[in-house]
Amino acid sequence: MDCQDYRQWLSPYLDGALETARRAELEQHLGRCPTCGSELDCLKQLLASFKGLKAVEAPRDLLAGVHEKLAVKPRWKPLLAWWPLPRLQHSLALAVTVLLVFLVATPLYLQHALPGRLRLAGTLNKQTVADRKSTREADRSAVGERRKQVSSSEFLSAMAPRLPQAPVAKIAERQRPGEGGDSDVFFSEAGRANDHDRLIRWAVPDRVQATVQLHGWLSPIPGATMTTHGDRLIVRLPASRYPTLLAALQTYGHLASEQETGQKAEANVKADELAATSSVSGTSGVSPAARPVESLLVIELQLVPSE
Amino acid sequence: MEPARVSNPTEEERHLVQRCRQADAAAFDQLVLTHQQQVFAVALRMLGHWDEAKDVAQDVFVLAYRRIGTFRGEAKLSTWLVAITMNLCRNRRRWWARRNRLIVASLDDPVEGEEGPMDPEVADPSPTPAAQAMGHEQQHQLMAALQLLDDESRSVVVLRDIQGLSYEEIAQALRWNLGTVKSRLSRARLRLKALVDGRV
Incomplete structure (x- = not known):
């Protein structure tokens, strides 16, 4: 044990939270180490300065502000007001969100995750209109690059x-x-x-x-x-x-x-x-007929x- | 790992919580009025800004109202509210950090804030001779130094040295074990003392 280790005990020692054996060992060390004794005095001053802090008064309108905030309900709440089990509202909202994300993300992922050559290898007839649009947009952006x-x-x-x-x-x-x-x-x-x-x-x-x-x-x-x-x-x-x-x-x-x-x-x-x-x-600015x-x-x- | 001793809610608190669960508005108002002092004080010391602390304290009670059903009575009501406060303060500071916002506000006279928002100007934590000579300025300096600690250190110092919570209550509020509370408190005090003395 060196001074650095003993200093870790100073804080619980001041709070009376140090085990009896350690307390005795620390007091023995403090008796022969003026540096650690000085450190203990500094900590005592710090704790004393906390005690001198003025008490904080809560704002008088805090409760009114709480009422105002409680009056503002999340926008999605009325949509789920019909749900008979309030505790499940969050779960339902989450499930709906996940489902929507899945429905939107899956076609996009499949479209963009497949290698480009597969998209050109005769699968186009089976693609949906939305898939074709996204293919076209992707190709156009590639061409632009x-x-x-x-x-x-x-x-x-x-x-x-x-x-x-x-x-x-x-x-x-x-x-x-x-x-x-x-x-x-x-x-x-x-x-x-x-x-x-x-x-x-x-x-x-x-x-x-x-x-x-x-x-x-x-x-x-x-x-x-x-x-x-x-x-x-x-x-x-x-x-x-x-x-x-x-x-x-x-x-x-x-x-x-x-x-x-x-x-x-x-x-x-x-x-x-x-x-x-x-x-x-x-366009070139020339009329088609000309x-x-x-x-x-x-x-x-x-x-x-x-x- | 040293487990924290459980400090349970009193019978009066249980009754108050039960009434709040039954949507008793008067009971909820009583809960707010009983605990607003502590919740606001913790928020103010954690954030260092009067308006932000007020906003967070209100959010704490709004959250408590909506989640009163999740209060299991394993800790005192005040500890539960402090735990919510610490979480919201942490989130608020992260929100500031994402927007590169730095607030080390003046905390020198919170009572004056009652008549108007406190001055949110950035405080200079460096000690000056004049400041050292005045007790008022020393407190100002101490609070500014507190804002320079990391979140964990600030939390444990605020709860222990300013709010006077026991080690067990801190362990419950912050979900740490007792050994962690002791070691972090010790480290935080040494660090804070070094900051106040200008050694860091």
């Missing part, structure tokens, strides 16, 4: 001189009034599987990332659109930009195959599809995992 990183228009411009010449003989001539000046890339599940002029199998490391990349490339192209159809992507873009697209596709993954399908769809894309198309870039007519090529991209 990607667009911040890469300026696609600059990238494609730089690539243009080295592009191979693409066959254009079977390009379907499509007219999309009012689409000439705008980039109109969007995601949807409404793409039609057999209505395309080119079928490209695009081997990519990651399907979601590939989709995001593609969106980034297509965004600056006026009139270009992109729709999803299960694990396929239906791309519509001006025929003159097809070589640009081919080159861009080879910068992420590689082209497993490319073929002309010869299936020409109707000359014009239906007006309702146009109406459903949501623009992700600003814009030049663009020839659109329909390409089906099948995303396959690269080796």
Whole structure:
């Protein structure tokens, strides 16, 4: 035992709460240690100063304030007033809250916790409308991030001189009034599987990332659109930009195959599809009637995992 | 672990609690008037701010009214109320901490607060010659030093040295065992003394 240990006994000693044996031992130590004796005197002064404190009077209006506070009931209480067992009100409120949180959080969790590739692998037909909306929003935000990183228009411009010449003989001539000046890339599940002029199998490391990349490339192209159809992507873009697209596709993954399908769809894309198309870039300010007519090529991209 | 000896409520308190459970408004008013002094004093010493202490003291009685059914009679009513007060004071200080709010208020003359809110200005806990010469200022200094202690130390000093609760009652109110009460009280007093003397 050293002085530090004995000092821990001073406080209970002053309160008379120290055991008899320890008390005797401490008193023996205090008799021969002036430092600890001085410490004891300091503590005595401290306790004496507490005794000199003035008594605190409670505010006279404290009770009135309690009444006022009791008069204000929590807002949810009246909702549960019908419940016959008051003690269970809290439990019921808690149970309802947990249930609501579960109902709201579960779809969100399932949607966002699943790997992106699963969402593109043919599960879309089974998704609810709410799921589709959240998928679209998530994809758009991902594209937004990607667009911040890469300026696609600059990238494609730089690539243009080295592009191979693409066959254009079977390009379907499509007219999309009012689409000439705008980039109109969007995601949807409404793409039609057999209505395309080119079928490209695009081997990519990651399907979601590939989709995001593609969106980034297509965004600056006026009139270009992109729709999803299960694990396929239906791309519509001006025929003159097809070589640009081919080159861009080879910068992420590689082209497993490319073929002309010869299936020409109707000359014009239906007006309702146009109406459903949501623009992700600003308008050019040119009125639809005044814009030049663009020839659109329909390409089906099948995303396959690269080796 | 040294268990705390139980200090039970008196028969009068049991009767008062029983009436409160039956929604007897007069009984509840009596409960408030009987214990408001102690509850407010503890809140004031713990928080160091007149208005905040008043608010917390009112909250204590509101909570007591709503939870009187949970009072099991294992401790005195005053100890139960003090336990609620300490919890609410702790919560209030955490609330301040989350908002980076610091209050080390003047506690020099609580009676004056009756006629108006006390000055909530930040007090300077450092001792000065003038302050040391005046008993009034010494008390001011002591209370300011109290606010500089950590929550546990302040709690045990307030309950023991200002409110005069026994070790057993403190153990019940703070849910500590007796050994913890003794050791923390000892440490808190030494720390407080060092603060008052300007050694820390």
